[in-house]
Amino acid sequence: xxxxxxxxxxxxxxxxxxxxxxxxxxxxxxAHLDRLAxxxxxxxxxxxxxxxxxxxxxxxxxxxxxxxRAAVRLSLTAGAGxxxxxxxxxxxxxxxxxxxxxxxxxxxxxxxxSSVRRNDQSPASRLKSLAYLDNVLARAEARAAGAxxxxxxxxxxxxxxxxxxxxxxIEGGRLLTxxxxxxxxxxxxxxxxxxxxxRLEIEVAEVRAAPDALDTAQAIFLxxxxxxxxxxxxxxxxxxxxxxxxxxxxxxx
Amino acid sequence: xxxxxxxxxxxxxxxxxxxxxxxxxxxxxxAHLDRLAxxxxxxxxxxxxxxxxxxxxxxxxxxxxxxxRAAVRLSLTAGAGxxxxxxxxxxxxxxxxxxxxxxxxxxxxxxxxSSVRRNDQSPASRLKSLAYLDNVLARAEARAAGAxxxxxxxxxxxxxxxxxxxxxxIEGGRLLTxxxxxxxxxxxxxxxxxxxxxRLEIEVAEVRAAPDALDTAQAIFLxxxxxxxxxxxxxxxxxxxxxxxxxxxxxxx
Numbered sequence: 001x002x003x004x005x006x007x008x009x010x011x012x013x014x015x016x017x018x019x020x021x022x023x024x025x026x027x028x029x030x031a032h033l034d035r036l037a038x039x040x041x042x043x044x045x046x047x048x049x050x051x052x053x054x055x056x057x058x059x060x061x062x063x064x065x066x067x068x069r070a071a072v073r074l075s076l077t078a079g080a081g082x083x084x085x086x087x088x089x090x091x092x093x094x095x096x097x098x099x100x101x102x103x104x105x106x107x108x109x110x111x112x113x114s115s116v117r118r119n120d121q122s123p124a125s126r127l128k129s130l131a132y133l134d135n136v137l138a139r140a141e142a143r144a145a146g147a148x149x150x151x152x153x154x155x156x157x158x159x160x161x162x163x164x165x166x167x168x169x170i171e172g173g174r175l176l177t178x179x180x181x182x183x184x185x186x187x188x189x190x191x192x193x194x195x196x197x198x199r200l201e202i203e204v205a206e207v208r209a210a211p212d213a214l215d216t217a218q219a220i221f222l223x224x225x226x227x228x229x230x231x232x233x234x235x236x237x238x239x240x241x242x243x244x245x246x247x248x249x250x251x252x253x
Numbered sequence: 254x255x256x257x258x259x260x261x262x263x264x265x266x267x268x269x270x271x272x273x274x275x276x277x278x279x280x281x282x283x284a285h286l287d288r289l290a291x292x293x294x295x296x297x298x299x300x301x302x303x304x305x306x307x308x309x310x311x312x313x314x315x316x317x318x319x320x321x322r323a324a325v326r327l328s329l330t331a332g333a334g335x336x337x338x339x340x341x342x343x344x345x346x347x348x349x350x351x352x353x354x355x356x357x358x359x360x361x362x363x364x365x366x367s368s369v370r371r372n373d374q375s376p377a378s379r380l381k382s383l384a385y386l387d388n389v390l391a392r393a394e395a396r397a398a399g400a401x402x403x404x405x406x407x408x409x410x411x412x413x414x415x416x417x418x419x420x421x422x423i424e425g426g427r428l429l430t431x432x433x434x435x436x437x438x439x440x441x442x443x444x445x446x447x448x449x450x451x452r453l454e455i456e457v458a459e460v461r462a463a464p465d466a467l468d469t470a471q472a473i474f475l476x477x478x479x480x481x482x483x484x485x486x487x488x489x490x491x492x493x494x495x496x497x498x499x500x501x502x503x504x505x506x
Contacts, residue, residue, distance in 0.1 A: 002256075003255075009328070010383065012385055013386055013389050043390070073263075084417055085393075085417050086396065117408075119372035119374075121372075122369045122372070124387055130262070130263065130264070130265055132265055133265040136338050137296070137375065137376065140297055
């Protein structure tokens with residue numbers, strides 16, 4: 001039961017992780033729990049002790065699933081109480097886990113650039129925090145424009161990410177993605193793609209990319225824990241080519 | 254009961270208002286409900302129908318209070334469901350109200366400038382949204398530095414507001430406050446101060462203020478619905494003078 005004064009509900013004061021469960025097995029759970037621990041440190045929440053309680057909660061939930069492809073979500077909040085913005089002392093974090101079906105999208109994504117900017121000038125921009133309203137607004141803007149997903153730039157105008165995905169593109173034979181300092185989530189699949197590309201000896205770089213960097217991209221794709229790699233077929237109505245190397249990279253991830 | 258998949262909890266997808274109740278009477282309730290309706294429009298939530306349900310919920314809660322000075326809070330969310338960032342169709346908004354004692358601070362505020370920037374490049378920066386984590390982080394930073402409240406600048410570096418208050422200052426006999434376009438909440442008390450100052454024939458202006466604008470301020474004060482006008486006694490450790498006109502202005506507000 002979520003208390004009406006739980007700070008996750010009242011202020012977005014908390015974090016979440018969404019883990020893919022396939023046949024009841026949680027994919028890359030350690031990486032998700034590691035990221036959660038880093039987020040706790042940034043937010044000043046007590047770091048989960050080896051995240052054992054979190055792991056048990058997620059595994060118990062996944063065990064109860066049948067063979068459906070599912071998103072298993074853990075929300076960890078600063079708990080109930082406090083006065084306004086000030087956290088209570090002692091802090092008693094609260095956790096809840098939920099599961100929902102997660103069918104894999106079968107089509108490439110159509111992106112439109114959102115007017116909502118990613119706040120790279122807050123540490124929360126690099127976390128999966130419960131304060132995800134900017135992303136909700138960006139996605140709604142993209143849907144209203146007939147697209148599937150939003151391309152978000154940061155407050156400096158640099159290319160950052162999609163509303164619920166990291167972003168990669170191919171330019172002159174190189175694989176590029178915005179640096180974390182651009183205000184993007186340290187995506188689990190993002191890190192796996194970077195490692196896989198290096199193993200395949202594809203030249204990769206994490207960059208600060210100007211607003212028009214994607215105009216000359218040969219291909220664009222998204223990375224999402226629940227999906228994997230999803231190609232982009234258009235950006236702002238302009239058709240984007242598919243990258244011939246995508247399947248090989250995806251197999252290595 | 255808050256559902257574990259309520260979008261207010263999972264994503265900060267919603268709004269709140271915190272209304273001061275004195276002797277069970279809600280102060281400036283119409284102004285709060287008007288602001289809530291504007292916020293619903295910005296977020297694409299169904300606008301409350303004359304906010305009658307919201308009003309009844311708040312009044313019923315305030316009626317149950319004894320004479321204590323209290324903060325009565327209404328949270329309005331996009332409701333349960335949806336898939337990831339995408340809202341469900343139809344949308345079923347959810348509301349909950351809570352009350353807590355709100356003693357009036359008896360001391361002036363000590364401010365320190367926060368490293369967390371206000372995202373003026375998102376419409377959410379002008380709303381009391383459930384995604385208030387940047388403000389929580391700014392306040393925590395201020396507390397850790399031994400201060401009461403954070404001064405927040407926006408992504409352009411301009412002076413914006415405090416973590417939970419609007420900001421005014423006196424400069425060369427003029428009363429100044431950041432324009433809403435700087436990414437600040439359209440505060441109820443802020444609007445009342447502007448109107449009161451005009452009645453008192455004090456010269457006022459809503460401005461875009463450079464980062465160092467407060468260095469030469471003759472006085473600084475905060476406005477907060479639950480408090481009224483609160484003078485600032487120091488900024489980043491530098492003592493700030495009190496403004497002789499504050500009591501007269503407060504009486505007119």
